[in-house]
Amino acid sequence: MMRNVGPALAGLGLAFGLAFSLLFTPTAIAQPANQPIRLLFGFAAGSAGDTLTRIVADRMQSVLGQSVVVENRVGASARIALLAVKNAPPDGTLLYIGPNGPMTITPLYDSNAGYDPATDFTPISQLVTFEFSIGVSPKLVPARNLAEMIALVKSRPELGSYGTPGGGSNPHFMAISLAAAAKIDLRPVHYRGSIPALNDVVAGQLPMMVTPLSDQIEQAKAGSLRIIATSGKERSIFAPDVPTFLEQGFPVEALGWYAAYGPAKLPRAIVERLNRIMAEAVRAPEVKDRLDALGFKPTTTSPEALAEQQKKEIDDWRPIVKASGFRAGD
Structure with a gap:
């Protein structure tokens, strides 16, 4: 089956074959080559994060020449989507895009979350902040x-x-x-x-x-x-007339972000290719107005920088979550 991948891609054109080969090396393919790439988003359709996921999907499909679909796996604070990606084969055909909370806060209050953000996923890139x-x-x-x-x-x-x-x-x-x-x-x-x-x-x-x-x-x-x-340190460029919590005398400060992850042990070649495509997606001039309307700032990162940011926020939120006494099911 693997020997037939090259000729099949060649039949679809040189540009498609080059793009595909950069993402999926022969040793990394564990699914049929014509299987769609699925991006799982753990919340309802129509939200800003859902729109972002679809912007990324459109770019991936254009570059790869392969079907890329968005699936809204709603429920359990994105746990359903995350567990699906955790248990997926590391071949790049099932990925997760979502906000930082499920990767930095949820495991702090839910001992039965079923996943470890540090070991069960491969960071790909932070996409935007808000x-x-x-x-x-x-x-x-x-x-x-x-x-x-x-x-x-x-x-x-x-x-x-x-x-x-x-x-x-x-x-x-x-x-x-x-x-x-x-x-x-x-x-x-x-x-x-x-x-x-x-x-x-x-x-x-x-x-x-x-x-x-x-x-x-x-x-x-x-x-x-x-x-x-x-909630920023300074007023948002998207709502410049609205004062921050800090301006109004309350010590509440936080930035959110959306990022992309794959299953653990996703090959480096796939990670690097996805990182580049996703960065192109959110920094493309033609999507700037759409992201501005959503209140998103493109802030793509390396996989390593995403992992470091995730660890820092887990450490920052830990005492706050502990002091709240909140537990899953409350």
């Missing part, structure tokens, strides 16, 4: 900054409910930190991704949400949601 933000429903919350929101929640505790993209996510622990600093009771309502939470806030069924800024920008521009704080 800020988190608090968005409030103008129908329920007249507050225009954190001080007003906190005062409102103290006087009307029923307005202390907030949506998250999932229990144990970065936004969840950011809100826990804010509640402790402000001495207020904030009660999480966990969704499967940001979009269902966003829909409820816009409809006036939920007072507020803590999610990636990228998932709130369009509704904020439309006036159906008001952003009152962002």
